[in-house]
Amino acid sequence: MKSFRFSALSGAVALALAFSANHAHAVGVAAGTPIDNTATVDFTVGTVTSTASSNTVQVVVAEILDVDVTAPSAQTQVAPGATGKVLSFRVDNLGNGSEAFLLVANNSVAGSAFDPIAASPAIYIDSGGAPGGTPDVFDSTDIPYVPGGNDPLLIADGHVYVHLVNNIPTTAADGNLGRSTLTATARTGSGAQGTVINGGGTAGTDAVVGVTHALDLAQGEYIVQGVTITVTKSQAVVDQFGGAHPLPGARINYTIVVNSVGTGTAATAVFADNIPAGTLYVAGTLTLNGGPLSDLTDVDAGAYETTPQPRVRVQLGNLSQSSGTQTIQFAVLIDNTP
């Protein structure tokens, strides 16, 4: 009976996240700042020079509500079925007063080949480098986000990193793109530019929605780096009499061709094939790509094992399309004993 096993750990390479250095900066004087202006006049009546002051006019700086969300600039490479894959975004408060922002993630983006599956929790606020952690990078110090509970509060021109954590469907194929968006909305208000929220600003001044409408979203992308391994097995029977009859004592030469297609890598691939019932392995016949492998479990890639049952086993390392075809050969004898 033909049976063989092929196992591999699907590997994926995560690119280092690179952020554009060009972040928009907050405009302006702090919200709540009072600005006083008094004019003076000098004049002469007859021979007497005098001076007068105007009333003092006060203008109070209102709070402008503006936000910018930046997505990771590079795609995150993932394997099908991968879990806990992170997209890191940056949220900037472009206004002139402290503001809290509501965060919403969306994994159903039109045009994506697959929808990332939100992990639980799905959104984390970066801890900013709490002890044991790295600032701006997802790690165990980062805080699960609770909408309305711990909306990030950013000072004017302040920012925070927000991490979306998703799982990749096992059905995602090599080259597929999956997208997640993060939307940040100012809690004081959002909408048409110029919308005024009376008294909604810092220090009781008014808040005014700015040019960004006080909300912004950005999109991050996963790209599936899949690899499809095909294994093709063929055999040639050579009997003791120079023919090809599968008689007791005849030899079966097996050839297995392992082919990798795709942009991904199968990490630590191992080929294993049971010696068929009614046959015996011919010692010393195991080869990989024409090179002999010792039967013993040792430093080379191949071995003939007897537990849990007789089988040959060949380690193929990290297989990718660029590894090229791998050819394994071994021989068995059809058992003489009835």
Added chain:
Amino acid sequence: MIKGTRNILAAAALLAWALSSQAYAQGAQGCILLKSTAEIVKEVVDAKGVKTVTMVPAEKVVPGVEVTWTVTANNVCKQPSEKVTINNAVPAHMSYVASSAFGAGSDITFSLDGKTFGGPAQLTVTENGAARPAHADEYKHIRWVFKDPLAPGASAVARFRAVLN
């Protein structure tokens, strides 16, 4: 007798003159009433989509908005006021908008330090060891010198715009 009267008359004349001078000085003191306003542009779009622009008092202003400052000097006395000069510092946290200062019948000058006033061509700043013309947003004070006397009951108007930083 006559000498005494002359002295009294002289004294009275002196006193009358002194009193009238005092009255004159008091009149000068309150002769100009100065009023200052700050306004911003408000755009109103009616139901038909027609846009009209009005000026409304500036009370709460967001960064980036232009504020129009208007200073009005009103002569409330019966004598003309001469050499009427209005001074206004560019308000804190605001930048003067180039060429926005206006005042009919006045010469307008600017200052970076509040002491030396001049036209745009005369104001320079040293940067990296070299002198260059000052930018409008570097002006700190504005002065309007009205050339003609301000008649009784008349008003002189000075205006400029500045952007909130």
